[in-house]
């Protein structure tokens with residue numbers, strides 16, 4: 001069907017142990033990242049039990065918790081529970097409920113194995129305190145969260161290496177930009193459509209789960225219970241991206257585009273649950289580089305042409321024929337401008 005689009009699948013199986021496999025996969029990433037900007041990933045090492053476990057916990061969270069309990073789970077800066085319409089790219093037409101969370105050591109099972117900047121008291125700097133549901137209200141939720149998030153954290157750090165290789169950089173080129181653990185995410189719930197309609201590739205959807213947008217971070221790893229993800233093609237048509245058994249979906253974000261001088265794409269996407277009977281759950285997790293400048297964060301290192309050392313590390317992202325399109329900016333400044 002013309003309205004369904006199956007993006008490439010990149011199998012990471014060999015890349016965890018074999019440097020030659022990493023190089024080969026990096027070339028595949030370069031191709032897809034610069035063409036469509038999103039792909040299925042298999043061989044990701046996130047256990048099936050974790051992938052499926054969190055999706056069913058999300059359903060319990062949104063369907064079984066009384067509204068008054070969900071309403072109490074709110075943190076600072078928009079973290080925690082979002083009722084329908086709390087944030088929307090489509091005014092009052094969006095149907096999703098969400099729950100936003102940030103990094104914390106308690107959900108990161110292998111925190112000690114990764115480089116990190118610690119505070120003076122030895123703990124990892126956390127942006128917010130997450131407003132998790134209580135164990136008595138949702139038994140097993142926290143463990144499912146921890147198990148899934150930890151797997152995705154390992155996957156993301158691995159992807160960061162592969163993306164560095166894909167840009168002809170050493171695989172540890174971005175490691176110093178990942179020490180603050182900027183990995184946040186959202187639990188998403190899309191109720192069944194009230195008035196289900198098939199996708200019209202040329203039209204704005206009438207009933208939309210989440211409106212058209214691109215992600216503003218570096219890389220998104222998404223896990224969805226069913227189809228419903230729709231992507232705007234380079235020709236301006238909407239296509240539906242089905243779920244693939246055993247695969248997660250990876251897409252580049254706006255900050256990656258900017259850091260690569262627009263070589264890598266950040267696809268515009270939306271979500272429409274087109275089932276009139278089934279809900280849809282998902283958990284997109286967003287990786288971005290360290291927010292702060294204290295450790296010399298240079299997210300746009302590619303663009304710092306006046307810094308000779310960085311120019312040598314990232315020589316190919318801009319040139320006389322392809323001058324830098326954007327001035328340097330830190331992740332934090334960029335987010336303030338975007339949001």
Ligand SMILES: O=C(O)CCC(=O)C(=O)O
Nearest residue numbers: 186188224229271282284
């Ligand atoms: O629910 C999804 O599958 C995607 C959600 C999304 O695009 C987002 O939160 O940025």
Ligand SMILES: [Fe+2]
Nearest residue numbers: 213214215269
């Ligand atoms: Fe998104």
